[in-house]
Amino acid sequence: MAMEGNGASVSDGASKTKIPHVLTVAGSDSGAGAGIQADIKACAARGVYCSTVITAVTAQNTVGVQGVNIVPEDFVAEQLKSVLSDMQVDVVKTGMLPSIGIVKILHESLREFPVRALVVDPVMVSTSGDVLAGPSILSSFREELLPMADIITPNIKEASALLGGMPLETVADMRSAAKALHAIGPRNVLVKGGDLPDSLDAIDIFFDGKDCHELRSSRIKTRNTHGTGCTLASCIAAELAKGSSMLSAVKVAKHYVETVLEYSKDIFIGNGRQGPFDHLLRLKNGIHNSHRQGTFNPSNLFLYAVTDSQMNKKWGRPMVDAIEAAIEGGATIVQLREKDAETREFLEMAKACVGICRSYGVPLLINDRVDVALACDADGVHVGQSDMPARIARTLLGPEKIIGVSCKTPEQAQQAWIDGADYIGCGGVYPTNTKANNPTLGLDGLKAVCLASKLPVVAIGGINASNAGSVMETGVSNLKGVAVVSALFDRESVLAETRNLHAILMEAASQVK
Numbered sequence: 058m059a060m061e062g063n064g065a066s067v068s069d070g071a072s073k074t075k076i077p078h079v080l081t082v083a084g085s086d087s088g089a090g091a092g093i094q095a096d097i098k099a100c101a102a103r104g105v106y107c108s109t110v111i112t113a114v115t116a117q118n119t120v121g122v123q124g125v126n127i128v129p130e131d132f133v134a135e136q137l138k139s140v141l142s143d144m145q146v147d148v149v150k151t152g153m154l155p156s157i158g159i160v161k162i163l164h165e166s167l168r169e170f171p172v173r174a175l176v177v178d179p180v181m182v183s184t185s186g187d188v189l190a191g192p193s194i195l196s197s198f199r200e201e202l203l204p205m206a207d208i209i210t211p212n213i214k215e216a217s218a219l220l221g222g223m224p225l226e227t228v229a230d231m232r233s234a235a236k237a238l239h240a241i242g243p244r245n246v247l248v249k250g251g252d253l254p255d256s257l258d259a260i261d262i263f264f265d266g267k268d269c270h271e272l273r274s275s276r277i278k279t280r281n282t283h284g285t286g287c288t289l290a291s292c293i294a295a296e297l298a299k300g301s302s303m304l305s306a307v308k309v310a311k312h313y314v315e316t317v318l319e320y321s322k323d324i325f326i327g328n329g330r331q332g333p334f335d336h337l338l339r340l341k342n343g344i345h346n347s348h349r350q351g352t353f354n355p356s357n358l359f360l361y362a363v364t365d366s367q368m369n370k371k372w373g374r375p376m377v378d379a380i381e382a383a384i385e386g387g388a389t390i391v392q393l394r395e396k397d398a399e400t401r402e403f404l405e406m407a408k409a410c411v412g413i414c415r416s417y418g419v420p421l422l423i424n425d426r427v428d429v430a431l432a433c434d435a436d437g438v439h440v441g442q443s444d445m446p447a448r449i450a451r452t453l454l455g456p457e458k459i460i461g462v463s464c465k466t467p468e469q470a471q472q473a474w475i476d477g478a479d480y481i482g483c484g485g486v487y488p489t490n491t492k493a494n495n496p497t498l499g500l501d502g503l504k505a506v507c508l509a510s511k512l513p514v515v516a517i518g519g520i521n522a523s524n525a526g527s528v529m530e531t532g533v534s535n536l537k538g539v540a541v542v543s544a545l546f547d548r549e550s551v552l553a554e555t556r557n558l559h560a561i562l563m564e565a566a567s568q569v570k
């Protein structure tokens with residue numbers, strides 16, 4: 058159901074500033090990995106105010122749910138009234154709704170106090186397998202809640218239960234389920250495929266009533282996944298509260314969850330099967346980038362094309378043509394590396410390259426020159442150990458831009474994380490003629506750098522079609538791809554070379570997973 062605004066204005070006067078506001082209606086998790094506690098942390102990490110209506114208090118930890126105490130219905134109603142009548146809520150997000158009466162009360166409250174959007178996470182079973190809302194509630198979800206929702210975010214089990222036990226085993230099944238759920242009434246459906254067997258990626262299906270989008274992110278190997286559903290839904294709500302479109306809110310939320318899982322994959326809390334993750338890890342490291350919109354996706358490092366104008370001149374190709382061919386061939390990110398150009402010439406070239414990369418949705422980074430990156434609004438920079446320190450580049454570029462740092466040692470890799478870099482470029486893996494006097498680290502040196510950091514790593518130096526497979530097959534989880542200069546640009550056909558290298562990398566990645 059499309060809902061009207063609740064009358065809150067961005068600013069009611071010079072001295073009043075409206076902060077985006079999500080109200081979560083959910084259960085408390087004493088272990089603080091999921092539920093209300095996850096929702097508050099996710100909203101805080103996304104820079105959004107979060108108020109709470111508690112529907113149940115659970116005693117739970119990393120082992121499971123030991124007890125559930127449902128809050129009396131009239132007191133849930135009182136909490137809803139307190140917040141909705143006074144506090145300019147933009148978006149309501151629901152989690153554990155443990156009784157038919159509570160669903161009814163929520164329905165009535167939202168009719169009395171409409172908000173901009175309703176995000177429904179139809180929580181039924183905790184990640185430990187404990188039941189949080191029994192089957193008797195399914196019909197009230199279908200009849201009252203789903204038709205009001207702007208988006209619902211069921212996992213496979215929940216989608217199946219909402220559809221009367223429809224089996225969901227493949228991505229095609231998920232597509233059918235998303236469409237069938239949409240027919241019940243929600244304006245958008247996100248079926249989460251995290252539990253899909255035999256899938257290398259985390260695949261979710263988003264259906265807006267017209268188009269079906271397959272959203273993929275890498276599956277992070279970690280025990281710390283308790284609360285991912287609550288966090289994803291809260292992050293969608295937070296982005297909607299900030300004014301994002303639905304698809305963009307879903308993409309940002311998915312990327313946020315992927316990032317926090319990656320950064321938290323080694324933390325250890327509790328002795329059970331499934332641990333919590335840390336929504337605010339980057340803040341604790343002193344990097345105040347809570348407003349980052351999720352511009353950087355580590356999978357962009359897969360096939361990283363680094364340009365060289367001497368090589369392009371030699372083959373008689375304009376830079377933009379070379380970049381376009383690399384992208385057409387499968388390059389997932391481009392770095393403009395201009396060692397000889399005057400600043401003005403570099404800037405003009407950079408502007409043209411930003412145009413071409415943006416038209417393909419491929420990020421463009423500038424080598425060394427933070428000023429040029431700022432002037433042409435590139436997606437970020439790549440800096441080395443003798444260039445501007447990443448910490449200062451981050452201050453100048455702000456939280457949104459991508460920063461890569463060259464690291465040859467574990468110590469440099471640790472510093473890159475502290476400085477707020479997004480990724481590490483590690484080389485020379487093999488001898489190269491492209492960069493003078495570059496030390497060769499070999500695959501062992503590359504592994505040592507990877508293991509020293511949580512940041513994603515791209516390997517560089519002497520990489521070509523004959524050795525790229527071996528690099529990818531080192532099997533270190535944060536090694537996300539290869540960066541290549543001469544094997545793409547010092548060749549007759551950039552398109553053919555990039556296509557070939559892309560195919561080799563895909564093959565190697567499928568061996569590793």
Ligand SMILES: Cc1ncc(COP(=O)(O)OP(=O)(O)O)c(N)n1
Nearest residue numbers: 425439440441442463482483517540
């Ligand atoms: C992806 C990537 N990794 C490493 C480098 C090297 O950067 P740097 O050490 O600053 O050397 P120059 O490229 O500036 O000569 C890179 N450019 N890209």
Ligand SMILES: Cc1nc(C(=O)O)sc1CCOP(=O)(O)O
Nearest residue numbers: 484485489491518519541542543
């Ligand atoms: C720019 C650069 N940086 C390196 C590093 O080790 O940090 S090696 C390198 C040159 C890579 O070129 P090619 O793919 O032609 O070997």
Ligand SMILES: [Mg+2]
Nearest residue numbers: 425440441444
């Ligand atoms: Mg440099």
